[in-house]
Amino acid sequence: MIAHLECARCGRAHPADRLQNLCPCGGPLLARYDLALLARRWGPQDLGRRRGMWRYREVLPAAVEEEPLTLGEGGTPLLPSRRIGPAFGLRRLLLKDETLNPTGSFKARGLAAAVHRARALGAGEIVLPSAGNAGSAAAAYSAAAGLACTVVVPRGTPPPIVAETVAYGATVELVDGSIADAGRRARELCADGGGYDVSTLREPYRVEGKKTMGYELAEDLGWTLPAAIVYPTGGGTGLIGMWKAFEELEALGWIGAERPRMIAVQAAGCAPIVHAFEAGAAHADPWPDPRTVASGLRVPAAIGDFLILDILRRSGGTAVSVSDGELLEGARRLARAEGVLAGPEAGAAVAALPKLVRQGTIAPADRVVVFVTGHGLKYPAIMEAG
């Protein structure tokens, strides 16, 4: 169903029937479908009983004759907040609990799509850098697909995530520095060994998996969208993916032109998007010395920075940062007040809420969705906080 790939920077079209990474201009490639054709023969009533993210397979990278690679990703609950919303005066706060994905995080969606497609196009080995959860998700889906997998992670990645990745049979290489350094090493490994680099946005299909969060939100809300989405933002693939989902849904005629305010939350110790947003810049400067216990937010430079910043502005959203103390308290609060044990990244989204209320970005009657991106069990900073 994919018509072609399109560079998000220069607009050039590329064929979708072979393994691709970046456009020669350096821009990320996005999958484009013939939505006008699809709109005539596919509607919400056709979604059927299939559970999880592959219920939207018409807009996912699996050919009709292929069995999608699945471990049960997607179809996560959208829980009405019982106490955190009311405590901040928010009457319609919802938690999208992505911890119920395989490997305990939202990364499962993107890697299910990417590893499925990589295998279909002939890849023999999956290689990627990861600040944590993407690596273990890639390892699990590679195991399911019968592919070799090598994950390069910065020293300082939570040890349980490294152990999890090894348990799935992947090779893990530790490097000094941040995920940017891990990314350079992953590209070296691919150049030397012929593995396929599935770094986020350096291959076209992780964003396709991630966009299903947007399809699910719309479906769960009866083909309407919330007033605001609060999203912990490292590489920002989910934010880019959901925005793409909303554009596709409008082209399909399933929703109208309305959009949520998209709100990126980062850690004060690594906040390149917040800095660029406040400076009015179109791109984000790399953050020189990224420091935060929220390993998923320890991303000093996002290749999709210009897309994220554009989405935040066009949606009337914003970008805010919180301290490590605040984000850990946010995660503790999620567990005690809602019964949801999340990682520090989701804690950051919770911690941002009172700031967003104070500055008027979200209002008491707004339907606001907070993304709970990963499970707390994997983070010593959460589990040892008692």
Next chain:
Amino acid sequence: MIAHLECARCGRAHPADRLQNLCPCGGPLLARYDLALLARRWGPQDLGRRRGMWRYREVLPAAVEEEPLTLGEGGTPLLPSRRIGPAFGLRRLLLKDETLNPTGSFKARGLAAAVHRARALGAGEIVLPSAGNAGSAAAAYSAAAGLACTVVVPRGTPPPIVAETVAYGATVELVDGSIADAGRRARELCADGGGYDVSTLREPYRVEGKKTMGYELAEDLGWTLPAAIVYPTGGGTGLIGMWKAFEELEALGWIGAERPRMIAVQAAGCAPIVHAFEAGAAHADPWPDPRTVASGLRVPAAIGDFLILDILRRSGGTAVSVSDGELLEGARRLARAEGVLAGPEAGAAVAALPKLVRQGTIAPADRVVVFVTGHGLKYPAIMEAG
């Protein structure tokens, strides 16, 4: 919708509109519905779009006017085995992946139902003994329900599970000995402090939540049942619950009289059900010195032993044990060959497969379902095995 509670030992009826524990005869109470009435107005076509276990709420303990207590439990994937089945010559092996429940285990189902009902009937504090995952599930649902929770666990319970339980705001008390000793201490606490004891099968509703595994299996298989179910068995509530589900489904007219062979798997270091099954006994003697890394199987005496043994025999099933070495290897294999990181209990079920094939209990063409009951992340014995 619950007509009354019925003692599974003496048959005596008890009212369902108040907090109950055991029958005066010492037997567990089971919920009974007016299934003949229900059969006339409720069919598979009425299940609708509700996801998770509460899609079967007509046979669950939530009154029509109540909002069910949910964190998104149930609706877990039934994954075709990619490599383990073929390796053992089983062509239709399925994995029911219960690790995708809230708190990472099948215990979420039972505790969602039990805590919902306890709150509705006026309980202020939840108390229970646990060998691990039941405690953290009770803590999460108590947090969601706004109830206090105290969990009594044996020393030797995996530290990540204890930390998880504390993170949800529960009080954890460590005791020497096994879950039997923890159970005695929990009953003392309830007698002294007025908490409500939700020990498995000592209250009527955990089995109601667990039975939804049986409803889901039947629905996922198009209202048919598999040839065999391989189930890691500690307290055995899920096994009893699924059997109850099949009886209810037949009474509703949704399935016929066919039943799967029910197969209990235990650890060689704590195998009271296997011992009793082989001896032809109706009850199991308490296991004197329970030892296994599979904490969920470290249950020396199950209050539902007579129900489990009866089900195994009536279904043409069996009970087998595996060593700790075998069950750890089973869990490693699940991660590497299928991409499913499970606890040692599910590893035991996998390890039992070649034995069951050898002794002819399951055959190559049989549709066999293995229950993957809990997540591997919580077990140092799994995570440190790398």
